[in-house]
Amino acid sequence: MMKFLFMMVFLTPLCFFSYWYLSLFLFYLSFLFIFMFNISKDYSFLSYNFGLDLLSYSMVMLSFWICSLMLLASAKIFKKKDYYELFMFNILFLMFSLFMVFSSLNFFIFYLFFEISLIPTFFLIIGWGYQPERISAGKYLLFYTLLASLPMMVGIFFIFKSVNSLDFYFLSLNLDNFLFYLCINMVFFVKMPMYLIHLWLPKAHVEAPISGSMILAGVMLKLGGYGLFRVMKMFLNMGLKINFIFITISLIGSVYMSLICLQQSDIKLLIAYSSVSHMGLVLSGLLTLNLMGMWGSLVLMLGHGLCSSGLFCLANISYERLNSRSLYLNKGLMNFMPTLSMWWFLFCISNMAAPPSLNLLGEVLLINSLIIYSKLTMIMLALFSFFSACYSLFLYSYTQHGLFSSGIYSFTYISNREFLLLVLHWIPLNFLIFKGEIFSVWI
Amino acid sequence: MLNKTCKIYFSFFSFLSFNLFLISLFLIISEKSLIIEFYLLNLSNFTVNFLIFIDWMSTLFMSFVLFISSMVIFYSSEYMKDEMYISRFIYLIILFVISMMMMILSPNLVSILLGWDGLGLISYILVIYYQNFKSFNAGLLTALTNRIGDVALLMSISLFLEYGSWNFSSFLEFYNLKENMGLTLIFIMIAAFTKSAQIPFSSWLPAAMAAPTPVSSLVHSSTLVTAGVYLLIRFSTGFSENTMKVILIFSLLTMFMSGLGANFEFDLKKIIALSTLSQLGMMISTLALGSYDLAFFHLLIHALFKALLFMCAGSIIHNFNNCQDIRFMGGVSKLMPLTSVYFNICNLSLCGLPFLSGFYSKDLIIESFSMLNMNMYVYIIFYLSMGLTVCYSFRLLMYTFFMDFNFISLNSIGDKSEVMLKSMGILISLVIFSGTILSWLIFPIPMFIYLPFKMKILILWLIFFGIWIGCETSKFGLSYELLSLKNYNLSSFNSNMWNLPLISLSMNLYPLSVGKKLYTSFDQGWLEYYGSQKLLESFTYSSKFFQLLSKNHLKIYCLISVVWFFFFFFVDT
Structure with a gap:
């Protein structure tokens, strides 16, 4: 584990030298990490408070992959010499903190880097965003999370007081307290984001540069899911009593979000709302606390991370050429x-x-788990599934079909870099399904 | 000049089709079926398999699909030759065929879903192939109606979880005897109805005629729409009697509605599409009456002659400068004799002229249906729709082939394209002979039909009656006071497919308006107000208040500290 940490730390000087070398090394890092894969139910690669089980492994893998692709996607910053050294340092720092979040065995270290990872994201948005509204979007991002995460800190101290350890392995406090449940979980609900507290996400997405959108959709939302996976074993009793509230909110929310998607004229906003809608399904599947829900939500998290990040890349590719995200011009x-x-x-x-995509596997498993939980969820699931097709097809056909806008003056074709970017999103998305059962091992 | 991609896939598909036909012959003779299971996922006792089920039915169906698609690919190398990206078109068709294969081959619900989703999506892309608004709207209507079926299939997958496996063919009968699988199979029924465009969902099929004609020929007549029938055939052992009755009613109504609608239609492709719809209704009602092998028999034969009918129509439309209105046609039999011959043979086969292929299936269906003990309503509707089929076929024939030539005088119409004629010529031999061949293959023991003379002759009467009405309706000067304008409500109701397109199109208003309300009043309204803005407001308010305090006299400041001191003093004990 240390080798990855040290590699990332010692890559820092490279940030100030070369864009392409750093890009290369980040991919090198990802591939080194891929080859470490082993199927094991328990934690492996334990060293000094770090360790990986399959859940952490897949999340770290996702964040390495997305971070490398982020660098690949934002070559424009390098070409324009838009403080690209700092930009790369930012990405490296983000990668570092995400690695720490996902691989730490300690709840407090998790919390610490959970907060720290906000900072580079915040800088990405206000540093390399486009419109002046990016400042307020950055504030939304910071304060929605912070407001809910400080109670979690108090909760963590409470856990430490009662269990005397903060290792995830020892989190076996079974406290039937609604306030404690809210304290610990609310931040994850905000991060997911659950419906009603999702407002920061569309704003952040719209204002963020491509790299910010990719990391937000790809990994930052999954932090919430990861945290819930880890802490839910403290709330087994409590969860049975009150999880249904959050399941209901997020299921209804995901239908509402997909209805809102149909209203958007901004491509990025549409994708952002669609990711809220999908994460609602993940959240509700996760809260059912059954095997299939856990499995499905991990699979859908991975699938959605790759898929929506790829969609943002596509939106950015046409944004760089048309200088507009509006559906009426694209x-x-x-x-x-x-x-x-x-x-x-x-x-x-x-x-x-x-x-064949991971999203299909994830959705089938989540629908199964939710229908096992209650047959009434079928109505919402059917609507969700139908409307998700509606807005996806709407997005596709509206951007691709018909007469092109007459305001387009000059145009560059897609470069190999951009094709590579898309291929590298698509291949894991559609090929991991052939061995989809590995994601069930960790449960 | 032939496109290279077309050539490759034409030869590959026809080769594959021939081989599959031989395999199906072997499987029929030896009465064997082969099941290959791929293990995809498992978690304790929850397993997802990819199942490949090779019996005579699937191989025969596949060989027909491949044969038709190879002909269509060959045909479209000429028809679509002006396209810039013709290979894109061909690849889409190939993808379509692949997903059809996946759908045909696997009686496992999850692996059916793979092919089923693929069918819907690729057909969507094919419908919006031409970049105009009509095809855009038609494409979304098609895709979203099919998506309802996908969702129904997803739901039934999760309901099937109760039964422990998704390989439904192995336990369907068992569960049907023991308990009612009610809701599960209702979802299957909905899925099949959307794909086969039965009554609540039938508006997409005529709309999908915005696709290029080779696509209509392959997708919207012989393969995609029959996927629903095929699914019902595979599930036919599981349906309870009441569900069967529901299916029967809907399919009979579809059959009648589309037959009636076709008599009002003037668009060449839409007439054929409506006739496809009515034949689909006939297959499903046959199925609902319990004879699924007859339905399958008719499915195969219908696929052949309907594909060819579309190809001929495409050829005619091509010659008429993409004009599809049959009122502008007429006298085509003199200008395009060979195409007209093909078209006529197919049309007569559709009507069930003796010893053409359609006769074998349709006659068998009608007579075995007459032997059943059904009520009068079903009987009358069934027979009337048979008559209507003949009626619109003859109306179409009169309009297009026999009446005066109505097109613009500067034209160049003729049997010019060799490639199109060749591909149609290969199909026509099968349209003529496949009826006998298949009836020998599928029914080794001939069916026993025993009917009184009047019932036996009834269908013949209806056919002659249909011919007469069809010829009469094709005359312009039938009545100088237009009856259809006099009875405007009735005729518009019938010609609009009983307002089904209106229903499905006006449906999209509600989700859109709800979405708008949600967006303006929740996301940009209440949630913003009580989320961030309220927080900001209250923070500014309280910080102002504290500023006010600290600007005040020192006494007040001290007093507050004292109060806090007491507070902590008492709380901490």
Whole structure:
């Protein structure tokens, strides 16, 4: 474990030298990490408060992968010399803190780096965002999380007082207290985000540069899920009593969010709302606390991380060419970017859980787990599943089909870098399903 | 000149189709079926398998699908040759065929879903192939209606979890005897209805005619729409009697509605689409009456002649400068003799002219249906729809082939394209002979039909009656006072498919308006107000208040500290 930590620390000087070398090394790091894979139910690679079980492994893998792709996606910053050294340092720092979050065995270290990871994201948004509204979006991002996370700190101290350890392994406090439940879990609900407290996400997404959107959709939302996976074993009794409230809110919320998606004229906003909607399903599946729900929510988290990050990349590719995210201007792109159109299609259908993608596996498992939980959820699930197809197809056909906007003056074709970016999103998304059962091992 | 991609896939598919046909012959003779299971996922006793089920039914169906698709690919190398990206079109068709294969081959619900989703999506892409608003709307209507079926399938997957396995064919009969699988199979029924465009969902099929004609020929006549029938065939052992009755009613109504609607339609492709709809209704009602092998028999034969019918229509439309209105046609039989011959053979086969392929399936269906003990309503509707089929077929024939030539005088119409004629010519042989061949193959023992003379002759009467009505309706000067304008409500109701498109199109208003309300009053309204803005407001308010305190006299400041001191003193003890 130390080797990754040290590698990331010692990559820092490289930030100030070369964009492409850093990019190369980040991929190198990811591949080193991939080769460490072993299927084991328990924690492995234990050393000095760090360790990986399959859950942490897959989340770290996701964050390494997305961070490397983030760098690949934002070559424009490098070309424009827009403080790219600091930008790369920021990404490296983010990667470092995400690695610490996911691989630490200690709840407090988790909490610490959970908060620390906000800072580089915040800088990404206010540093390299586009509009002046990015300041307020950054504040939304920080304060929605902070407001809910300080109670968690108090909760952590309480756990330490009663269990005398903060190792995840020893978290076996069974306290039937609603306040304690809220203290610990509220921050994860905000982070997921659950419906009603999701407002920071669309704002942050819209204002963030491509790298910020990718990391937000790809990994930051999954922090909430990861945290819930870890702490839910403290709330087994409590969860049976009150989880249904949050399941209901997030299920209804995911239907509402998908209805809102149909109203958007901004591509990024649409994708952001769709990710709120999908995370609502993840949250509700996770809170059912059954095996299939756990499995499905991990799978959907991975799938959604790759898929929505890829969609943001696509939105950015056309943004860099048309300088607009509006659906009214991004029209008829199939006529001059036919190859990209295929990628739009592939990612849009992955977003609506078409085969063969991790999203499909995740959604099937989550629907199963929720219907086992209660047959009444069927109504919401059916609506969710239908409307997710609606907005995905709407996004695809509105951007690709029809007459292109006459305001387009000059145009560059897609570079190899961008195709590579999309391929590297798509391959894990559609090929991991062939061995989808490895994600069930850790439960 | 033939496109290279077309050539490769044409030869590959026809080769595969021939081999599969031989395999199915072997399986019919030896009465064997082969099950191959791939182990995809498992968690304790929850297993997901990818099942490949090879019996005579699936291989025969696959060989037909592959044969038709190879002909369509061959045909479209000419039809679509002006397209810039013709290979994109061909690849889409190939993807479609692959998902059809996946759907046909596996009687496992999860692996059916894979093919089923693929079918819906690829057909969507094919419908919006031409970049205009009509096809855009038609595509979304198609895709979303099919998505309802996907959702129903997803729901039934999760309901099937109770039974322990998704390999439904192994336990369907068992559970059907022991308990009612009610809701589970209702979802299956909905899924099949959306794919096969039965009554509440039938508006997408005529709308999908916005697709290029080779697509209509392959997708919207012979393969995609029959996927629903195929699913029902696979599930037919599981349905309870009441569900069967529901299916029967809906399919009969579809059959009648579309037959009636086709008599009002002037769009060449839409007439054929409506006739497809009515044939689908016939297959499903046959199935609901319990004879699923007859339904399958008709499915195969219908696929052949309907594909060819569409190809001929495409050829005619191509020659008429993409004009589809049959009122502009007429006299085509003199200008395009060979195409007209093909078209006529298919049309007569659709009507069930003796010894053409349609006769074998349709006649068998009608006579075995007459032997059943059904009520009068079902009987009358069934027979009337048979008559209507003949009626619109003859109306179409009269309009397009026999009446005066109505097109613009500067034209160049003729049997010019060799490739299209060749591909149609290969299909026509099967349209003629496949009825006999298949009836020998599928029914080794001939069916025993025993009917009184009047019932036996009734269908013939209806056919002649249909021919007469069809010829009469095709005349312009039938009545100078237009009857259809006099009875405007009735005729618009019938010609609009009983307002089904209106229902499904006006449906999208509600989710959109709800979404708008949610967006403006929740996301930008209440949640913003009570979330961030309220917080900001209260923080500013309280910080102002404290500032006010600290600006005040020192006495007040001290007093507050004393109060706090007492507070902590008492609390901490």
